[in-house]
Amino acid sequence: MELFLATRNEGKIREIRELLKGYDTSITSLRDYPNAPEVVENGEAYRDNVLKKARFFARWAGSLTLADDSGLEVDYLQGRPGVFSARYAGDGADDRENNRKLLRNLKGIPRKKRGAVFRCVMALVSPWGDEEVVEGECRGQIALEERGKRGFGYDPIFVIPRYGKTVAELSIAEKNRLSHRGKALRKLKKILKRYVGA
Ligand code: IMP
Numbered sequence: 001m002e003l004f005l006a007t008r009n010e011g012k013i014r015e016i017r018e019l020l021k022g023y024d025t026s027i028t029s030l031r032d033y034p035n036a037p038e039v040v041e042n043g044e045a046y047r048d049n050v051l052k053k054a055r056f057f058a059r060w061a062g063s064l065t066l067a068d069d070s071g072l073e074v075d076y077l078q079g080r081p082g083v084f085s086a087r088y089a090g091d092g093a094d095d096r097e098n099n100r101k102l103l104r105n106l107k108g109i110p111r112k113k114r115g116a117v118f119r120c121v122m123a124l125v126s127p128w129g130d131e132e133v134v135e136g137e138c139r140g141q142i143a144l145e146e147r148g149k150r151g152f153g154y155d156p157i158f159v160i161p162r163y164g165k166t167v168a169e170l171s172i173a174e175k176n177r178l179s180h181r182g183k184a185l186r187k188l189k190k191i192l193k194r195y196v197g198a
Contacts, residue, residue, distance in 0.1 A: 001195050005029035006039075006057040006067040011152030012181065016066070018172050019185045023192065028061075036060070046071065046083055046121035047133060054125035064195055066188070067123050070180060072154050074142060075115040076106060082119075085154070099146055099157045106142055114142040118158065120180035124188055132191050136183030140167075151175060 001024070005013055008030045017027055030036050039056050043049040046069040054067035071085040081088040081102075089097035106114060118138045125131050138160075146156040148168025155168035160178060167175055176182040 001025045002063040003027050003192075004057060004061040004063040004065045006053045006065050009152070012068055012070075015172060015176055015179070015181055016068070016185060019176055019182060020189075020192075025192075025195075028063075030057075041069065041086075044083065046119065046135075047123075049083070050121050050123035050133065051125070051131070054123035054131075058125040058127050062127050064124065064126050067125075068120060068181065068184075070118065070120040070153075072102075072158070073117045073119060074102070074106070076109055076113050095153050099154060102142060102154070103145065103157060111141060111144075116140060116142050116158065118154070118180040120184045122181075122184045122188055124191060126195070132188065134184045134187040136180040136185070136187070138178055138180040138183070 003025045005016060005027060007013060010031070013029050013031065020027065037060070039053050041049040041053070043052060049069040050067040054065050057067070058065040071082045073079040073082050087093060089101040120136045121133065123131065123133045141159045141161055143157045143159045143166055147166045148156050150170065151168045156166055158167045159165065160167065163170070
């Protein structure tokens, strides 16, 4: 069985591959198709974005397709940047710019008011129209400064208080055990078993 990942994000692909190790499936992604069409993520809700991407690419690729839309919701910012996390520092902003903008906006805010949650919504859509949507979340705190070199996105400024480390200081296996994406994908695994050997 072939599973198509409707993302170009290398970090997400690495984590999903690791989580699906042992499944008898060949995994491809948008990174294998540089000329594939773009799907604009202009929904106001994660669910709208993942379903739009997964439905489109399930037809385009003719394969079972997994899409992921994630965001960081900061308590002090009333849940922002949320669904707009990728563009927090502007269209085309990179991870570093987004992280720096968030640290600037929380300057002087004490640790206990820096709570945040990473949210991940995943959709699995088959070419014949079956659809499943799952969600996972991971609570933590925004760090006072960037720390760690692993992971991607906001990982260097997202602290897991119980570990006293940012997610960028964790191994991929440790991150997958507690992350929003790990939790969402573990829910989908039961459904995936219907399609692929395990
Ligand atoms: P999108 O789901 O690709 O739209 O990502 C939304 C934003 O959240 C991007 O800035 C990502 O880098 C960031 N993001 C998504 N998942 C993670 C994660 O696991 N760790 C850190 N940042 C993430």
